[in-house]
Structure formats: C-alpha cells, structure tokens
Amino acid sequence: MSKKFHIHTFGCQMNVHDSEKIAGMFSESGYAEAHGVNDADVIVINTCSIREKAEQKFYSELGRLKHFKDRDPKLRIAVAGCIAQQKGSGLFKRFPYVDFIFGPQNIDSLEKWIGQESGVRSQKSDNKTQITELTDNPEHSIKNLPVKREGRVSAWVSIMYGCDNFCSYCVVPYTRGRERSRQVSDIMTEITELSAQGFKEITLLGQNVNSYGKNLNETNPPSPPFDKGGQGGFANQNIDFSDLLKAIHEVNGLKRIRFVTSHPRDLSKKLIRTMQDLPNVCEHIHLPVQSGSDRILSLMNRGYTFKQYKEKIDALRSAMPDIAITTDIITGFPGEDEQDFELTMNALREIEYDGIFAFKYSRRQDTAAVNLPEHLNEKTKSERLARVLDLQAEITFRKNIELEGKILEVLVEGASETDKDKLTGRTGSNKIVNFYGGLELMGTLVNVRILEAKQHSLNGEVIP
Ligand code: 5AD
Ligand code: SF4
Numbered sequence: 001m002s003k004k005f006h007i008h009t010f011g012c013q014m015n016v017h018d019s020e021k022i023a024g025m026f027s028e029s030g031y032a033e034a035h036g037v038n039d040a041d042v043i044v045i046n047t048c049s050i051r052e053k054a055e056q057k058f059y060s061e062l063g064r065l066k067h068f069k070d071r072d073p074k075l076r077i078a079v080a081g082c083i084a085q086q087k088g089s090g091l092f093k094r095f096p097y098v099d100f101i102f103g104p105q106n107i108d109s110l111e112k113w114i115g116q117e118s119g120v121r122s123q124k125s126d127n128k129t130q131i132t133e134l135t136d137n138p139e140h141s142i143k144n145l146p147v148k149r150e151g152r153v154s155a156w157v158s159i160m161y162g163c164d165n166f167c168s169y170c171v172v173p174y175t176r177g178r179e180r181s182r183q184v185s186d187i188m189t190e191i192t193e194l195s196a197q198g199f200k201e202i203t204l205l206g207q208n209v210n211s212y213g214k215n216l217n218e219t220n221p222p223s224p225p226f227d228k229g230g231q232g233g234f235a236n237q238n239i240d241f242s243d244l245l246k247a248i249h250e251v252n253g254l255k256r257i258r259f260v261t262s263h264p265r266d267l268s269k270k271l272i273r274t275m276q277d278l279p280n281v282c283e284h285i286h287l288p289v290q291s292g293s294d295r296i297l298s299l300m301n302r303g304y305t306f307k308q309y310k311e312k313i314d315a316l317r318s319a320m321p322d323i324a325i326t327t328d329i330i331t332g333f334p335g336e337d338e339q340d341f342e343l344t345m346n347a348l349r350e351i352e353y354d355g356i357f358a359f360k361y362s363r364r365q366d367t368a369a370v371n372l373p374e375h376l377n378e379k380t381k382s383e384r385l386a387r388v389l390d391l392q393a394e395i396t397f398r399k400n401i402e403l404e405g406k407i408l409e410v411l412v413e414g415a416s417e418t419d420k421d422k423l424t425g426r427t428g429s430n431k432i433v434n435f436y437g438g439l440e441l442m443g444t445l446v447n448v449r450i451l452e453a454k455q456h457s458l459n460g461e462v463i464p
Contacts (some may be wrong), residue, residue: 006040011048017156024146042076047083051362054433064212069097090379103132104437137408155199168368195253210266242274265303276319288328292347293340304360324354324429332381334372360385400453432457
C-alpha cells in the first residue's frame, strides 16, 4: 500500500501554488493523498510569515501535531514556506518532533528527502534535515517541478519568484529571495500543456508581475520560438510582461488570462494598452495602494505618491471603463496619525474599489519598519481596520447592486459549495456568480443575468 501525504497550507496564492508543487512531488514519488492528518504518513505544513496572525495559526497547528507524533513515532513532519525560511533550525529546538525544514526556494529538495524516507528507515527518526538555502542565482529553483493542481478549469502558473522592492513592512524579499523571472519557453510549455489538458483560465503569479523580464537576458539564454526578433517575434532579452501576455494570448483553447500582483510604480502605459487590446485578458487589476497618505507611502518605501497612483487608475479606467480594481490596505503603519488615516479613507471614497484586502500593520522580523519610531497600539490599529472595512463593505455592496439586471459573461468553475444544484463561476471582473445549471457547463463561458447582489457574490440566471 502506498504511503500517504497531507499538506496544510497557510498564506497567499503563491503559497497555495507551492503546495500544488509539493503535492506534485509526493505524487510523482508514488505517495497518495491522505484524507487528513489522521491517516497521513507525512504531514507538510506550508507556512506564511506575512503577518503575525498567520504565524500564530501555524504555531498552534504545529503544537497540535505533537500528539500525533507521540502516538505514532513513524509519522514524519515537515515545515515548508516562509516561516521555515526565517526560523530555520530554531524550529527544531522549539519543536523537536519536526523532521524536515525547507524554504520556498528549496521545494526541489523534497525529492531527495522523500527518497530517504521511502527507504529502510521506519522507526523514530533523529535525522533532522534543514534546507533553507536562499540564493540570488536565478537558475536556482526555477525548475519545472511537477504540479498536482486543485481545480480543473483554472490554473496558476508562476512567472517569477521573489521580490526586489523592499517595502519597509514586508518580509517577502527575506523569505523568497530576490526577483527572478522564469524563462519564456518554460512558461509557454506549461501553459500550452494546461490548455491541452482542458484548463480554460490561467492566472499568472508573481510578487510584481509588471517587472517580469527584468534581467532575463543576463540570466537565461534566448529560447526558441521567441528569439526571432523582428517581425512577428521578439528577442528574449527584451521581453517584458506585455510581450509575455501577447504570447500567452496566442495559446489555443484558453479563454481567460489573469495576473497578480501588480506594483503601481511599474504599471506601464504599454501594459494598459495591451490589456485593452487582448480580449482574453480579464478586465481586472489588483493594484495595492497600501495608504492614501504620501508621508506614509514614503515611509513604506512604495515609490509613488497617491497622485501618481490615482493617475494610473484614471488611465486604466479611461482605457477600460468597466475594469474592476481591487487593492490592499494597511492600517496603523508606524507614525500613521488620524490625518494620514483619513487620507486612506478618502482614497477609498475617491477610487471606489470593487473590493479590498485590509490588514492592520504587523511588525515583521528583519524588515526596516521595525526600527521606525511611533509604533501604534493594537487598539488604534484594529479600530482603523474596522473603519476601513465598514466603509468598503458599503462601497462593494453598492457596486454589486449596480450590476443587478446586467448580463455578464461567466466562466463556470463547477458546483457551488453551498447549494449542489447551483453552479459557481466568475465574471471577467472576478466577481463570484451563483446560478442554476448542469455540470456539463463546467469550463464554458455562459451569459448570466444578475438577479440579486449580495455582499460577497451575485445570484443570477443563465441566458440560453
Ligand atoms: N503588516 C500588515 N500587512 C502586511 N502586508 C504585507 N506585509 C504586511 C505587514 N507587515 C499586506 C500588504 C500586502 C499584502 C499581501 O499583505 O497589504 O500587499
Ligand atoms: Fe506568501 Fe508572503 Fe506569506 Fe510568504 S510571507 S506565504 S510570500 S504572503
């Protein structure tokens, strides 16, 4: 009987996709997926350190696993992801029942570890392994790892790794390393295969997809068929994110292309034009503003003023009047006073986002903001977070109500989780729509009349 693995994932889409790669490596090695921790031979916790809350949840989950290891010493426990990278061997000291620690750049090291584990050793393991090598070498870990995907309609594809922005609050450059773009030919091969397997929607993943291609020439040799230059093709060394979108747009069978995340500073006119010109690129952009106050934006090292940010929003909306815009907000950054905070509230009123993710500032190890003066107390941070969320809830709902009566194109993802007779899917603007219909519609684009707006989704009916 084959051994079984179980993965518990915390954090962002990048991490969820990394878990798909981890699952792919176990599957390739002959492991089956367990139903949960109870019947697993190996448990992997893929961790996130972006905010304190995610970190605390991980510690409580890891604490819970001690009991399972005590009961069955043959159980193997691995810790992956951003906390593994940051804490390294410190985790072995605090949690001696952990067997393997590997960082986000070292997913490929699983192959060897799984090989050892599948070998003769079967009783209690004192053989601790830690692989948290963090390198700027772009060749490293840009391997084409096997992927076991969660959905059947929509798939994630990494186009770059790491981040060079060093926003003063953010841990990512320290956990995922410097920015590295993946080679065009590898991306195209993966997407072409996904389309052949029947996937209809691709979401391109990177911390800052707008700067895709930077330094690609220095690190990767030109790769056919994109090294032609001149008419029709383009030289690999000059390829940027817009060029990549154009190449992906040519892949047969794909109905939609999405991407996250974009940095406002690097959002070019060329990209706006490209989005406008390519019908399969969804009319949605996630453009984190973080704050409406220039003073705070500067302390955050974001590289733009609110006015510059707003100009980009205006350019997006004049090119694509129906584009959905979403954002991230941090409340209670060190030094944020009531006036700064009001500027963030005004930004929400002025831009009227389709949706936001908002977080209270969280002090993160290694980041520059830790050393800023005037850290705010938890109560103020939480109060401001609640005010931001209340304001946005009103705006989101109002914008959803405006959609009632409209006919929108929806890509059907599958059965709704709450009502099995209903289907669920998304509009190009990334709004969730639920409606009655048969599963044969899965993976197709259907026109749906919106009947009722809810806070987080829409109800509708298919137009035959
Ligand atoms: N505290 C609060 N929020 C943070 N984010 C990143 N780092 C922190 C932090 N230290 C938020 C930002 C980012 C999103 C992914 O998480 O808003 O855009
Ligand atoms: Fe993703 Fe950042 Fe969390 Fe790492 S720390 S999992 S990159 S959100």
